Amino acid sequence: MSIQQSLLSRSNQTCELCTSSDSLSVYDVPPAEAHADKCIMVCATCAAQLNGEADIDMNHWRCLNDSMWSTVPAVQVVAWRMLKKLSSEGWAQDLLDMMYLDEEMLKWAEAGLVEHSDEPTLDCNGTILQAGDTVTLVKDLNVKGANFTAKRGTAVRGIGLNSNPEHIEGKINGQRIVIISAFTKKS
Template sequence: MATEKALKTRSNNRCELCTSSEHLSVYPVPPTSDLSAQQSIYVCQHCLSQIEGEIEMDLNHWRCLNDSMWNQEPAVQVMSYRLLHKLSSESWAQDALDMIYLEDEVKTWAEQGIAAERREGPTRDSNGAELQDGDNVTLIKDLKVKGANFTAKQGTMVRGISLTDNPEHIEGKVNGTRIVLVAAYLKKQ
């Protein structure tokens, strides 16, 4: 396989995301890939299993994205951006997203994949209850609100939420400020 050979050379026979040298394989970067080295990355089994959702995301493992996001290869930049976006509820991932620079066509490619990955389905709270527009929810933990200089305290009621196009997030007003909240940190009333 010419693609695998090119990726082995390009990556120095290491995972292009975490630098592991074990159990490596070619991963064509969705949503459309011509299976060339330019549209693929070389990844280890641990990264691949998490990318494909076979195992839960290991937050500490993905701190490697702080390095891989600076890779010169557009396909590696795209996957780094997508994974950071998926982990954006973590402050370190949001900080990396704020720093990352992508050329316009690379950013378009990265965002196409994010839109394609968004799963269709209901937004659910921490207990698995389905949320709807207009529901009232309560925060189950303190959440530091970036850019607003306050912490939304556990037990705060958020009235009349709005669903977003991402089933993991909702919008609501806390302390008079409209913010995006992670549904997993909420409990339906």
């Protein structure tokens, strides 16, 4: 039986992430060799976003609420990676907090993540920022999609860093948002 036939049988001919049955294909979960245990069946929408061929549609990935509980390790790994990528969204961070991967699967999941840049994240004064630092906003920022303005002087505690050295993540008004580091000052 071919890998594709095995995956179609395992997935009941649906995407193992979002359950769509349109344009299914095999997705090799890197870094791994092509083997049915290291691949998943995905639809064209999921494949395009996983491969970076299309912009990430946050709402599409709400399907991970169900697929993260799959008994298939490869599905769990892909769900963990996408939730990690979307962790600036409150719902994704909540799901990630609930998810458990054993040590071996966590190593596999982390092996496929984009490494952090060697370039440091700097505030407006050129001070190097570290994960967990507290920063203060140096200008008013309109928060897209949240209908509020983060005011100058607002303290953001326990910031997080990501793969882009120009961005930090932090919580303002109870929402986790991405902030341009040049608009902050280390406190």
